[in-house]
Amino acid sequence: MKKILSLLLVIACAVPLALRAQDNPTLTVSSKQQVVVGERFQVVFEANVEGRNFTAPSFEGFTVVGGPFTSSSSSIQMINGSVMRTIRITYTYALQAYQEGTFHIGAATLTVKGDKISSQPFDIKVLPDQGNPYGGTTGNSTGGSSNTSGNWSGGGGTQSQRNNTDPDVSGNDLFLKVFPSKRSAYLGEQVVLTYKLYTRVPVSSLSISKAPAFAGFWTKDVSDNNGGALRQSSEYINGIEYTVAEIQKVVIVPQRVGQCTVDPMSIECVAQVRTNRGSRRSNDPFEAFFNDPFFNPGIMNVQKELSSQSFLLEVKPLPTAGKPDSFAGAVGNYNFTSDIDMTELSTNEAFTLTLTVSGSGNVELLQMPVPVFPPDFEVYDPKITLNTNVTAQGLSGTKKAEYLVIPRRAGNFTIAPVAFSYFDPATGSYNTLNSEAYNLSVKKGLNSDPDGGIYAPNQEGIQYLGSDVRHIMSGDARLKPMNTVFFGSALYYLILLCLLVLFIIMLFVLKKREQMAKDTAANRNRKADKVARGRLKRAAQYLKGRDQDNFYVEMSQALWGYIADKLGIERSKLSMDTVSETMREKQVPDELTQQFVDTLNSCEFARFAPGSAEEKMDDLYQRGIDVISKAEKVL
Amino acid sequence: MALLAFTGRAQQTAEEWFEQANAAYNEGYYDSAVVLYEKIIATEMESVPVYYNMGNAYYKMREYPMAIYCYEKALKLDPSNDDVKTNLAIANLAIVDKIEPMPQSFFVRIWRNTRSWLSGDLWAWCSVAAFALLLVAMFLFLRARRIGLRKLGFFSGILFLAVFALSVIFAFQLKSASEVQDQAIIMAPTVTVKSSPNESSVDLFVLHEGSKVALLETSNGWNKVRIANGSIGWLEADKMLPF
Numbered sequence: 071m072k073k074i075l076s077l078l079l080v081i082a083c084a085v086p087l088a089l090r091a092q093d094n095p096t097l098t099v100s101s102k103q104q105v106v107v108g109e110r111f112q113v114v115f116e117a118n119v120e121g122r123n124f125t126a127p128s129f130e131g132f133t134v135v136g137g138p139f140t141s142s143s144s145s146i147q148m149i150n151g152s153v154m155r156t157i158r159i160t161y162t163y164a165l166q167a168y169q170e171g172t173f174h175i176g177a178a179t180l181t182v183k184g185d186k187i188s189s190q191p192f193d194i195k196v197l198p199d200q201g202n203p204y205g206g207t208t209g210n211s212t213g214g215s216s217n218t219s220g221n222w223s224g225g226g227g228t229q230s231q232r233n234n235t236d237p238d239v240s241g242n243d244l245f246l247k248v249f250p251s252k253r254s255a256y257l258g259e260q261v262v263l264t265y266k267l268y269t270r271v272p273v274s275s276l277s278i279s280k281a282p283a284f285a286g287f288w289t290k291d292v293s294d295n296n297g298g299a300l301r302q303s304s305e306y307i308n309g310i311e312y313t314v315a316e317i318q319k320v321v322i323v324p325q326r327v328g329q330c331t332v333d334p335m336s337i338e339c340v341a342q343v344r345t346n347r348g349s350r351r352s353n354d355p356f357e358a359f360f361n362d363p364f365f366n367p368g369i370m371n372v373q374k375e376l377s378s379q380s381f382l383l384e385v386k387p388l389p390t391a392g393k394p395d396s397f398a399g400a401v402g403n404y405n406f407t408s409d410i411d412m413t414e415l416s417t418n419e420a421f422t423l424t425l426t427v428s429g430s431g432n433v434e435l436l437q438m439p440v441p442v443f444p445p446d447f448e449v450y451d452p453k454i455t456l457n458t459n460v461t462a463q464g465l466s467g468t469k470k471a472e473y474l475v476i477p478r479r480a481g482n483f484t485i486a487p488v489a490f491s492y493f494d495p496a497t498g499s500y501n502t503l504n505s506e507a508y509n510l511s512v513k514k515g516l517n518s519d520p521d522g523g524i525y526a527p528n529q530e531g532i533q534y535l536g537s538d539v540r541h542i543m544s545g546d547a548r549l550k551p552m553n554t555v556f557f558g559s560a561l562y563y564l565i566l567l568c569l570l571v572l573f574i575i576m577l578f579v580l581k582k583r584e585q586m587a588k589d590t591a592a593n594r595n596r597k598a599d600k601v602a603r604g605r606l607k608r609a610a611q612y613l614k615g616r617d618q619d620n621f622y623v624e625m626s627q628a629l630w631g632y633i634a635d636k637l638g639i640e641r642s643k644l645s646m647d648t649v650s651e652t653m654r655e656k657q658v659p660d661e662l663t664q665q666f667v668d669t670l671n672s673c674e675f676a677r678f679a680p681g682s683a684e685e686k687m688d689d690l691y692q693r694g695i696d697v698i699s700k701a702e703k704v705l
Numbered sequence: 706m707a708l709l710a711f712t713g714r715a716q717q718t719a720e721e722w723f724e725q726a727n728a729a730y731n732e733g734y735y736d737s738a739v740v741l742y743e744k745i746i747a748t749e750m751e752s753v754p755v756y757y758n759m760g761n762a763y764y765k766m767r768e769y770p771m772a773i774y775c776y777e778k779a780l781k782l783d784p785s786n787d788d789v790k791t792n793l794a795i796a797n798l799a800i801v802d803k804i805e806p807m808p809q810s811f812f813v814r815i816w817r818n819t820r821s822w823l824s825g826d827l828w829a830w831c832s833v834a835a836f837a838l839l840l841v842a843m844f845l846f847l848r849a850r851r852i853g854l855r856k857l858g859f860f861s862g863i864l865f866l867a868v869f870a871l872s873v874i875f876a877f878q879l880k881s882a883s884e885v886q887d888q889a890i891i892m893a894p895t896v897t898v899k900s901s902p903n904e905s906s907v908d909l910f911v912l913h914e915g916s917k918v919a920l921l922e923t924s925n926g927w928n929k930v931r932i933a934n935g936s937i938g939w940l941e942a943d944k945m946l947p948f
Contacts (some may be wrong), residue, residue, distance in 0.1 A: 075745035539792040540731055542761050543754040547723040552751050555883060557829035565833050573840040580848055 095119040095182045097189040101175070103194045105167045106529070108379075110135060115161040115178050115189055127176035129165055131196065136164030149291040167196040242310075243270045244341055246317070248374040250332070251464065254384035257327055258401035259495045260432050260464040262292075263320045265335055265378060266311040268305070272342045276300075281374060282333035287322040288435060292460040321464050323432050324385040336377035343370050388493055394502045396439065400492035402431015402466075408441075408488070408505030416515035417480050423473045425505060429488060430466035433458055438471040439490045441505070444483045445533055448476040591638040595705070598635035602628045602698050606691070613687055621687055622677035625694055629670055632698055636705045646670065658704050666697045719745045727758060728793035735762040753783045760792060770798045770915040770946075774890040777917065781883055784821035800915030806933040825879030828872045833930050835869035889928070889945035891916045902927030909938040920947060 101113040115126070125137060139162045149155040162176070172195045177188040244267075251262040267273070287433070293316075300315040317337065324330055409424045427436060434456060441450050450473070458467035477483065484507060491502040506641055605628030612621035634644050637652045646667060653663040673690060726741035742759035745751075760775030776793035778785065809817075823831060842865055845858025894914050900907040902924045912918070918930035923942065930945075931937045 151929065224904055537795065539761050539764050539795050540788045542727055542758040544727050545754075547745070547754055548718050548752045549719055549723075549745070549750040549755065550752060552749050553884070555829075555880045556826040557832070557873075557880045562833070566836055569837050569840055570831070575846065576844065577847065 095185075097180050097187050099175075099176060099178065099189040099192065101192070101194065103193075104197060106573050107167050107170050108196050110164060110166045113163045113165055113175065115163075117159045117161075117180055117182075117187075118157060119182050119187075120159060120275075121180040121182040121187070123179075123181040124161055125179045126161065126163065127178050127191070129163065129173075130173060131169060131171065131173035132165040132194075134163055135166050135519070137162050152568075155548060164504045167194075170196045170198045170355045172196070194603060232364070244268070244273070244339075244374060244376065246335070246337060246378045248332075248335065248378040248381070250381065250383065253381075254386060255324055256386050256401060256493065256495045257324055257388050258399055258432065258435075258493070260321050260402070261383065262464045263318075263322060263332070264316060265318040265320075267300075267317050267337070267339075267376070268307070269315070269341070269460055270310070270312055274340045274342055274371070275316075276337060276339045278318070278335065279338045280336035282335050284320075284322055284333065286326045286330050287324055287332075288432070289323070290320050290321045290434070290465065291318065291432045293317075293319045305684070319460075321432075321460075323435065324383065327385050327387045330383045330385050332381055332383055334377045334380045336375055338373065338375050341372045341374055341566050343372050343464060389498070392500050394491040394500055396489035396502060397491040397493070397500060398437040398439070400427075400431065400436050400490070401495060402429055402433075402492060403494055403496065404429035404431060404492045404503070406488070406505065407492040408504035410485075410508050413508055414513075415477070416513045417477055418515050418558050419469065420474055420476045421510075423475060423485065423508075425471045425473075425488065425490075426468060427470075428466075428468040430461070430463055431467060431492070433467040433469050434465070436469050439488045439505075441473065441488045442486055443473075443475060444477075446477065446479045446487070446536060447483075448478055450474045477510065480512050483510045483512065484508070485510065594635035595636065598632050599698070599702055601635065602632035605631065606695060606698075609691060609694075613691055619677075621691075622673065625690060626670075626677055627672050629694060629698070631665075633666065633670075636701065641662065652681075656705065658701070662697070662700055662704060666701060669697050719748055719750050723755065723758075726762075730758065730762055733765075735765045738762040739766070751778075753786055753789065754854065756782070757786070757789050757792070757881060760789075760796070762896075764796055764799075767799075769796050770890055770892050771795045773800070773915050773917070774946050774948060777888065777890065781948065783824040784879070785823050785827075786835045801913035802916040804916065804933045805892070807935040811861055818893050820875045820878065823875070823883070825876055828876035828879060832876055835865050835872055839865035862914065863906035886947040889918050889919050889920055889930070889947040891918065891940075891945050893944040896940055896944045898930070898936075898940055899927075899940060902929075902939045906939070910936060912940075 095569050096118045097115060099113065102111045105111050112367050113129070115124070117124075120142075120282070127563065140159065140536075141162070142157070142159040144155065144157045145157070172193050174193050175191060177191045179186050179188045247266050247268060249263075249264040249266065253363070255261050267276070290663045300317065302313055302315050303312045305312050322332070398604060405428050407428075409426070411422045411424075413421075414420055423441060427433070427438065438452070438454065452471040452473045455470045455472070456467065457469075458465055460466075487504045487507045489502055491500055493500050508541055605624050609621050609624035609628060612618075612624060625665060630644060633639075633649055633653075634641055637649070637656065639648055649670070650663055650667055653666070654660075669690070673694070676686060676690060722741045726745075729735075729738040739759060739762045742755055742762065745755050746759075756775045756779035760772045762781065763769075763772035763775060769783065773793065773796050776789055776796060779789045780793060783789070813860045820828075839862055842858045842862035846855050846862055847858075849855045849858060891912050891914050894910050896912050898909045898912060900909050910933070916932065918928075918932050918940070921929040921931055921937070923929070924939075926942050927939045928942045928945070929937065930940050
């Protein structure tokens with residue numbers, strides 16, 4: 071009974087005390103004033119009295135991702151006999167900002183003994199999301215989750231707790247972040263992604279459970295594996311020290327234009343968590359057994375899956391203005407050199423032309439420029455060597471193309487310079503570099519044939535390098551008025567007519583001349599008999615006077631003259647042969663011709679052999695008269 | 706006399722234009738070369754080099770229908786020019802339509818090939834020469850004393866008479882071909898050949914710029930055309946350039 075009485079006393083005492091504590095009931099609110107889009111944060115309402123009907127304001131502009139989580143604590147202090155009782159009730163909301171701007175959070179109300187108390191309304195400014203570390207948590211919310219000893223284990227991030235038994239490994243203790251080297255890049259420009267694990271608890275095993283797909287990107291893992299050990303450093307975020315491990319480094323090269331989403335990366339790890347003895351209750355007997363402090367005092371292994379946040383990368387197209395013809399997609403900052411090992415050589419001797427592109431940029435995807443060799447050169451496929459290394463800025467390296475070339479013909483040749491163009495994202499402009507031009511002098515090799523035999527040149531067909539229309543005609547334009555055709559023109563007919571007239575005139579003239587010639591011949595023919603008779607008469611006189619010489623002269627002249635006139639033979643062409651031939655042509659009977667020739671012969675003979683008998687002269691005279699009269703009948 | 710002097714001066718400026726145009730062509734200013742060649746044509750003067758060079762300039766400007774037109778004009782003046790024939794063949798490769806020509810009979814082919822040995826004017830001169838030789842042969846035949854020469858005159862006379870007759874026929878054919886515009890080049894990018902000379906008639910086939918058609922008759926702004934493979938249809942006259 072006494073016990074009951076003393077208990078009542080205590081209550082009686084406590085009530086006024088409690089009433090004292092309730093003197094000034096307040097509802098305070100604490101939150102971040104500035105957040106970034108996508109950031110998760112907590113709004114904590116704290117009351118110092120117990121009340122009913124807590125109504126939260128509408129969190130317009132934010133998404134409520136958790137809450138309200140209620141937690142309460144009370145403490146009683148006795149100082150110098152006075153008893154102080156403190157009550158603390160918190161209502162915690164987890165919010166996420168999804169759009170930028172300034173948002174007003176209204177008052178929350180709580181009914182305490184019929185009276186309504188309300189919190190102070192306030193504004194939250196949501197800033198655009200820029201370049202700040204992505205992923206995990208922005209777990210530096212006010213108050214820190216370590217202070218909230220409620221049943222909320224959030225903290226944020228897109229992390230999921232597979233193992234829900236652990237309230238102590240929060241997003242603030244262990245999270246994954248991705249750091250892109252830039253947020254917007256040109257097509258083909260390399261971007262380095264660094265994935266870092268931030269942890270405040272020891273992590274024992276680490277494996278990538280889901281690598282990002284990187285759709286629309288060319289990728290290359292450039293993590294430096296120094297013996298499997300991760301590079302660790304420490305970093306402070308909002309005054310809290312984290313151990314940072316670089317998990318992976320990837321170079322991505324965008325291959326299409328536009329807003330490209332970079333997928334998150336997920337990792338699985340085992341965190342070793344110091345447990346608070348007794349504070350946890352597990353329903354799983356096995357887990358309770360293995361995690362028993364007897365085996366592992368105060369340490370518990372928790373398997374966790376973390377993932378980074380996805381983010382957008384803006385891929386800009388390459389400018390079309392000023393794009394050189396030789397541009398083949400190289401983006402970065404390069405140097406282009408060329409080298410030749412010899413410029414004076416003999417036929418069938420090989421030389422090497424080396425083109426080297428070096429610099430920072432995506433050397434692996436680089437297309438080497440192709441040199442143009444003189445057509446008679448035998449060119450082998452280039453040997454391409456690639457040498458890359460990774461720097462903080464990404465990939466860099468050297469690409470080398472070695473052309474083995476054999477000139478097959480002697481002469482002086484020029485290898486034209488090759489142009490290599492690239493786009494420099496730093497300046498936003500195209501650059502073109504040219505290799506050197508080389509003058510080669512190729513001498514005829516002494517030992518052209520490798521077998522040492524006689525060099526037989528391999529005959530080849532002509533190589534056609536291109537086709538084009540034939541060149542224009544130069545020189546005289548040979549202009550003439552349109553529609554002037556020579557055929558059928560007056561000039562044409564005139565020329566034909568002239569030719570015809572000329573022909574007719576020539577025919578006519580010739581005929582006339584022939585006529586004239588014929589006329590003279592006819593005259594001579596007519597007179598031949600007469601002349602011959604005259605000569606014969608004189609010969610008869612010489613015959614009477616026995617003048618042998620003169621007789622023969624007259625006789626010979628009479629015969630020759632007669633036949634020449636009669637046959638139309640010129641005196642100069644007169645001979646025995648022409649006479650007989652012409653007579654045959656004129657179809658004089660052979661015997662008459664024979665007779666005439668005989669008479670002529672004997673006449674000539676007697677003339678140059680004088681001293682013959684007189685009767686011979688008479689005979690010759692008779693024969694002469696005879697043949698002339700016979701011939702006169704025929705001719 | 707004054708007229709002659711005027712023509713002489715006009716010809717001189719045209720020659721200068723020709724040289725300027727050639728210089729422009731060599732420098733790569735094909736459009737200004739074309740303008741100058743057109744100026745020469747506008748003076749009612751023409752020649753194979755002018756049309757040929759103009760065709761080349763059009764070809765370089767990728768205006769293949771005009772290039773083909775110019776080459777065809779040049780070829781009409783001189784069917785024997787090898788350069789023109791080559792470039793026309795190259796330009797014809799650049800156009801859309803590839804029309805298989807109708808096979809010609811052997812004799813027609815021989816006849817046309819022979820005719821294209823010389824230009825019309827040269828055939829006319831050839832006929833003059835053949836005529837002169839014919840007269841010489843006749844003279845030999847009529848007046849020679851020797852029987853061999855007479856025989857030679859007789860047979861060569863027959864030969865020259867044949868050459869004369871043939872070249873007169875060729876020259877006549879080429880002359881009449883040059884006086885009528887019986888062929889045309891399609892200038893519109895695409896044309897539809899109709900079955901009769903009105904819009905509503907049946908579509909027969911489609912031709913593209915640069916194709917050559919033969920003009921058969923004209924009716925009411927429409928031309929009856931035949932293409933190289935023998936197909937016949939009607940086309941609006943303003944879509945082609947006759948030559």
